[in-house]
Amino acid sequence: MLQGTGSDVGKSLLVAGLARAYARRGLRVLPFKPQNMSNNAAVTADGGEIGRAQALQARAAGVAPTVHMNPVLLKPQSEVGSQVVVQGRVIGNAKAREYQAWKPRLMEAVLDSFARIRGAADLVLVEGAGSPAEVNLRANDIANMGFARRADVPVVLIGDIDRGGVIAQIVGTRAVLDPEDAAMVVGILVNKFRGDPGLFADGMAFIAERTGWPALGLVPHFAEAARLPAEDAVALGRREPGRGGAKLRVAVPVLPRISNFDDLDPLKLEPDVDLRLVRAGEALPVCDLVILPGSKATIPDLAALRANGWDIDVLAHARRGGRVLGLCGGYQMLGGSVADPDGIEGPPGTVPGLGLLAVDTVLTGAKLLRPVAGISAADGAPFAGYEMHVGETDGPDRARPLLRLADGTADGAVSADGLVAGCYVHGLFADDRQRGAWLRRLGGAPSDLGYEAEVDRVLDRLADHLGAHIDLDRLLGLAR
Structure with a gap:
C-alpha cells in the first residue's frame, strides 16, 4: 500500500507506473483504493463508477476497470458534504461529520471488494488517501492505516520533496502515528526530486535514522506526468503558460x-x-x-x-x-x-x-x-x-x-x-x-497526435523512470 505524507504527493502516479512496470514482468496486477474523493470519475466495465485515477491505473496494468478497484468514492457537492458511491452505485449524500459514522459499515464493503481484487491478482497495488498523519480522522479510518491494519497490508510512505520540508513530512508522520500503525510501514519513497540526487543522500539517511524506516528510493520529478489524466481538481490549481503561437x-x-x-x-x-x-x-x-x-x-x-x-x-x-x-x-x-x-x-x-x-x-x-x-x-x-x-x-x-x-x-x-x-x-x-x-x-489544424497511444507511451516511460530509481525487486519482496 502506498500512503502519502499529504494529498498530491504523487501516490496515484506511482501506483500507475508500478502497475505498468510489474505488468510488463508478466504479473497480473490490480489497483485498489479503499476510499477516494474526486469528481473526476470513470465508467467501469461492470456498469458503475470509480475514481478516474483507478481507471488509469487499471489501464496501466492492462486490465478492465471494475467497481471493486475503488469501493468507496466521495463526490463533493459542497464544502462540507459529498455524494457517497459504494461499489459503483450512489447510496446517498452525507455531510462530513455524519460520514464519519458511516465508516464502520463502509469498511465491510471495502474489505469485500479487496478480497475480490486480491483473489484475482498476483499483486495488488493499494493507494491511500490524504495522509495517515491526520490522526484526528484515525478512528474508523478506512482509507489509510485503518484499512492497512484490517487487511494486513504493508505500507510504503511517500513524501513530496518538491513542496519543501520533506524531512519534516516523513519524520513528523512517524512522530504522530500510533506505534502499531507505524509498524505497518516497511519503507519510504521521496518523490518529485529535482537536481543532484547526491545532495540529498544525507537527508535520506537522516530520515531512515529518525524513523527506523528504510529508504526505498529517491524518485526524480517526471515532467511527462502532465500528459496523463489528473486524479482530482488539485491539478487545476497549477497555472500553465499559454501557447502563444497557437491558432x-x-x-x-x-x-x-x-x-x-x-x-x-x-x-x-x-x-x-x-x-x-x-x-x-x-x-x-x-x-x-x-x-x-x-x-x-x-x-x-x-x-x-x-x-x-x-x-x-x-x-x-x-x-x-x-x-x-x-x-x-x-x-x-x-x-x-x-x-x-x-x-x-x-x-x-x-x-x-x-x-x-x-x-x-x-x-x-x-x-x-x-x-x-x-x-x-x-x-x-x-x-x-x-x-x-x-x-x-x-x-x-x-x-x-x-x-x-x-x-x-x-x-x-x-x-x-x-x-x-x-x-x-x-x-x-x-x-x-x-x-x-x-x-x-x-x-x-489538428496534429498527428494519437491521444490514446500517447497515454500508453507516457505510462511506459513512467514505468522505465520508476525502474531506474526504485529497486523493484526489493519492493516486490516487501509485499505479503
Whole structure:
C-alpha cells in the first residue's frame, strides 16, 4: 500500500507506473483504493463508477476497470458534504461529520471488494488517501492505516520533496502515528526530486535514522506526468503558460464543482490550441470556443458562474458569433432552466439557465452510466466516450442533435445558428477523429497526435523512470 505524507504527493502516479512496470514482468496486477474523493470519475466495465485515477491505473496494468478497484468514492457537492458511491452505485449524500459514522459499515464493503481484487491478482497495488498523519480522522479510518491494519497490508510512505520540508513530512508522520500503525510501514519513497540526487543522500539517511524506516528510493520529478489524466481538481490549481503561437484559443471557466475535467486533456496537447483555464475573479478571454465543463452540482455551479460574471462573458461571446460547447452539466446550464424537484444535487428548486439553447432540464431519475459510441450528426465524425449523469433534457433544439449514438438514439442539441451546442457524452476529445473534426470546424489544424497511444507511451516511460530509481525487486519482496 502506498500512503502519502499529504494529498498530491504523487501516490496515484506511482501506483500507475508500478502497475505498468510489474505488468510488463508478466504479473497480473490490480489497483485498489479503499476510499477516494474526486469528481473526476470513470465508467467501469461492470456498469458503475470509480475514481478516474483507478481507471488509469487499471489501464496501466492492462486490465478492465471494475467497481471493486475503488469501493468507496466521495463526490463533493459542497464544502462540507459529498455524494457517497459504494461499489459503483450512489447510496446517498452525507455531510462530513455524519460520514464519519458511516465508516464502520463502509469498511465491510471495502474489505469485500479487496478480497475480490486480491483473489484475482498476483499483486495488488493499494493507494491511500490524504495522509495517515491526520490522526484526528484515525478512528474508523478506512482509507489509510485503518484499512492497512484490517487487511494486513504493508505500507510504503511517500513524501513530496518538491513542496519543501520533506524531512519534516516523513519524520513528523512517524512522530504522530500510533506505534502499531507505524509498524505497518516497511519503507519510504521521496518523490518529485529535482537536481543532484547526491545532495540529498544525507537527508535520506537522516530520515531512515529518525524513523527506523528504510529508504526505498529517491524518485526524480517526471515532467511527462502532465500528459496523463489528473486524479482530482488539485491539478487545476497549477497555472500553465499559454501557447502563444497557437491558432485557436479555448476558454474554460473552472467551476467549484467541476467534474470529469479530463475531457479537456487532449485539447491541452494539441499544438494549435491555447487552452485557458479561467479561475474565479478572472474574465473569460476573447477566444474561439468556450467550453462549459461537467459539474457535480449543476445549480450551485450555475450560481457560481453568475457570481463570477462569466454568464455575461459567455453571452457576449455568443453575440459576437463565438462558439459555445456544454458538456454534461455545462450542457444543462446552456438551456432555459434547470429543475431539481427532488433535491438530487442540492436543495430542491428551479433556476433559469443561460438561455443559449432552447431546452430545459429536470434532474430526476437514476444516474445513467454507460459507454457510448457514434458520430457527429452534422459531419459524421466518429467518437467513442461515456455518459455519467442524472436528469433529462428536452426542448425544440433537441430536433438538431449534436451526436447520433450507435444504438440509433440522438444526444445533445444545437442552436438554430449552429454556434451553440451541448451533449451528455464525456470523452469526445480523446477520440482523435472527433477532436480533429472540432479543430477543423474552428478553423484550426489538428496534429498527428494519437491521444490514446500517447497515454500508453507516457505510462511506459513512467514505468522505465520508476525502474531506474526504485529497486523493484526489493519492493516486490516487501509485499505479503
